[in-house]
Amino acid sequence: MLSDTYGRVATDLRVSLTDRCNLRCAYCMPAEGLDWLPKPQLLTDDEVVRLIGIGVERLGIREVRFTGGEPLLRRGLTGIVARTAALRPRPELSLTTNGIGLARTAGALREAGLDRVNVSLDTLQPDTFQQLARRDRLADVLGGMAAAAAAGLVPVKVNSVLMRGVNDTEARDLLRFCLDHGYELRFIEQMPLDAQHGWRRANMVSAQEIIEGLEQEFMLTPEGPGIRGSAPAETFVVNGGPARVGVIGSVTRPFCGACDRVRLTADGQIRNCLFARDESDLRDALRAGASDEDLAGRWRRAVAAKLPGHGINDPTFLQPDRPMSAIGG
Numbered sequence: 589m590l591s592d593t594y595g596r597v598a599t600d601l602r603v604s605l606t607d608r609c610n611l612r613c614a615y616c617m618p619a620e621g622l623d624w625l626p627k628p629q630l631l632t633d634d635e636v637v638r639l640i641g642i643g644v645e646r647l648g649i650r651e652v653r654f655t656g657g658e659p660l661l662r663r664g665l666t667g668i669v670a671r672t673a674a675l676r677p678r679p680e681l682s683l684t685t686n687g688i689g690l691a692r693t694a695g696a697l698r699e700a701g702l703d704r705v706n707v708s709l710d711t712l713q714p715d716t717f718q719q720l721a722r723r724d725r726l727a728d729v730l731g732g733m734a735a736a737a738a739a740g741l742v743p744v745k746v747n748s749v750l751m752r753g754v755n756d757t758e759a760r761d762l763l764r765f766c767l768d769h770g771y772e773l774r775f776i777e778q779m780p781l782d783a784q785h786g787w788r789r790a791n792m793v794s795a796q797e798i799i800e801g802l803e804q805e806f807m808l809t810p811e812g813p814g815i816r817g818s819a820p821a822e823t824f825v826v827n828g829g830p831a832r833v834g835v836i837g838s839v840t841r842p843f844c845g846a847c848d849r850v851r852l853t854a855d856g857q858i859r860n861c862l863f864a865r866d867e868s869d870l871r872d873a874l875r876a877g878a879s880d881e882d883l884a885g886r887w888r889r890a891v892a893a894k895l896p897g898h899g900i901n902d903p904t905f906l907q908p909d910r911p912m913s914a915i916g917g
């Protein structure tokens with residue numbers, strides 16, 4: 589098991605398959621992009637699958653979520669999904685994506701064994717999309733979501749980040765859209781993980797504001813902690829159900845005490861927290877010939893050292909060196 593000294597057990601593995609992205613969302617990346625990791629530093633498909641296998645077969649990982657960067661940019665994605673789906677006990681498999689390219693790949697991913705997708709969608713307005721993501725790709729994202737639903741990658745979950753003065757008036761529109769299409773919407777508070785270090789607490793649209801805004805049009809009934817478990821989203825039944833909406837208050841309503849996540853970066857580093865400042869390298873050990881048991885031991889030690897909380901609200905908080913796109917959201 590991957591347990592830490594605060595009694596938490598990590599069973600949910602987020603695997604970043606690339607740090608590259610084809611969007612430049614303002615809360616994540618600068619307009620000019622970033623210096624991408626050189627290819628030799630990236631885990632190969634075989635290396636990724638071997639590490640996931642160790643997590644699943646030796647360390648109690650039950651859920652694997654592929655992310656990035658943009659995971660649909662990873663050429664070997666379908667093969668990685670298929671090989672992960674063949675592991676026993678078979679983990680639950682999901683993918684977080686911006687949806688661009690999903691229209692083309694959803695069927696093959698479903699066939700390979702992917703269970704569901706989370707698609708990021710922050711606005712329904714093409715102009716706002718262009719302003720926020722710095723690319724004119726809204727139609728591709730919407731097409732990708734529809735294709736995912738048609739392929740059975742359900743429930744399609746939608747992640748939205750609201751930025752003040754950009755898309756913060758769209759919360760109700762986004763919920764209406766998701767209700768109409770049978771998608772499950774979750775708002776995520778903007779976190780200090782952007783490469784430009786532009787995050788300001790005063791500018792963040794808080795979970796409370798989001799909920800109050802939604803309540804102007806919808807009746808929200810909290811589902812309560814029993815339903816939430818270790819999930820980051822506080823969920824609400826909308827207008828009596830069955831539809832639900834989630835709000836992830838990472839900054840103002842931290843849920844670190846129930847966290848069951850651990851991350852593997854595209855270059856083979858274990859991160860025990862999104863906000864960790866330390867990483868544990870598995871790639872070099874793997875390439876130097878380490879056994880599965882040795883790698884599992886390194887991984888166990890990395891998780892054992894997990895801090896009790898992310899510390900964003902401490903005066904001494906320091907943003908991690910890597911931005912969200914290089915960690916894997």
Ligand code: SAM
Nearest residue numbers: 616656657658684685686708747778779912917
């Ligand atoms: N490219 C994929 C996508 O767009 O979903 C996966 C990677 S992306 C980093 C994963 C999620 O992180 C997205 O839903 C994105 O909106 C979210 N995200 C990125 N930067 C963030 C930030 N500073 N605060 C909150 N969420 C952020």
